[in-house]
Amino acid sequence: MVGTNHLKDAHKNSHSAPAFRKLKQDMETNWNLTYEIIESYMDQHDQVTVALCRSGRQKMCITTDELEVLRKAMATLEPFYDVTVGLSLERHPTVVKFIPLVNILKQMMSCNDSPLVVPLLQHLQERFKTIDKSPHLTMATALDPCYKRDRFPDTGASGSAIQKLKELASAIMLSQCSMHGIRRKRC
Numbered sequence: 458m459v460g461t462n463h464l465k466d467a468h469k470n471s472h473s474a475p476a477f478r479k480l481k482q483d484m485e486t487n488w489n490l491t492y493e494i495i496e497s498y499m500d501q502h503d504q505v506t507v508a509l510c511r512s513g514r515q516k517m518c519i520t521t522d523e524l525e526v527l528r529k530a531m532a533t534l535e536p537f538y539d540v541t542v543g544l545s546l547e548r549h550p551t552v553v554k555f556i557p558l559v560n561i562l563k564q565m566m567s568c569n570d571s572p573l574v575v576p577l578l579q580h581l582q583e584r585f586k587t588i589d590k591s592p593h594l595t596m597a598t599a600l601d602p603c604y605k606r607d608r609f610p611d612t613g614a615s616g617s618a619i620q621k622l623k624e625l626a627s628a629i630m631l632s633q634c635s636m637h638g639i640r641r642k643r644c
Contacts, residue, residue: 489541492534495527533571536562552594553601559585596622 498505502524509517519527540558544550562581566574589595595618 489538492531492538495531495534499527499531529571530573533566533569533573533577536565537577551597553597553603555585556588556594556598559588592618592621596625 498519502519506518509515540562544554544558559581563578566578566581599618599622
């Protein structure tokens, strides 16, 4: 409680700082919280440092090098956070976005040299390893004019989805023709 009071005082004395808010605490069940914790700390770094010094805990202050590590970690986690928040804010999120978003995240991580990238990519690969093999997801993505073939990891998945759609359309047309007694030539 003493540390919180010092943090409140540091906020009061800093005229350019954002309004006081408690630092976020970690929860194992919410990985997006890691991003929010870092963001919360970064927003209040100066005030936290002042509060730690006032409470005699200078050893807990974050160094410039550690601050740079946090900045890189925040930049690495931000796309994952943005995707999760973006999807959760939509009133009716659609499956059409899953394949493109996973692939965009993979592309973004391939351009990043942070040590966090390896475990994030491994988790992403493991969690979504069959996403482009799901007929429902691939067909939905292929049908959406926003994505079509642009966001598939390989053209094989896109081609396969389009072939399945053609087969389904053909089967529907044949069943419609037979249902109405129309000869195959006119269908």
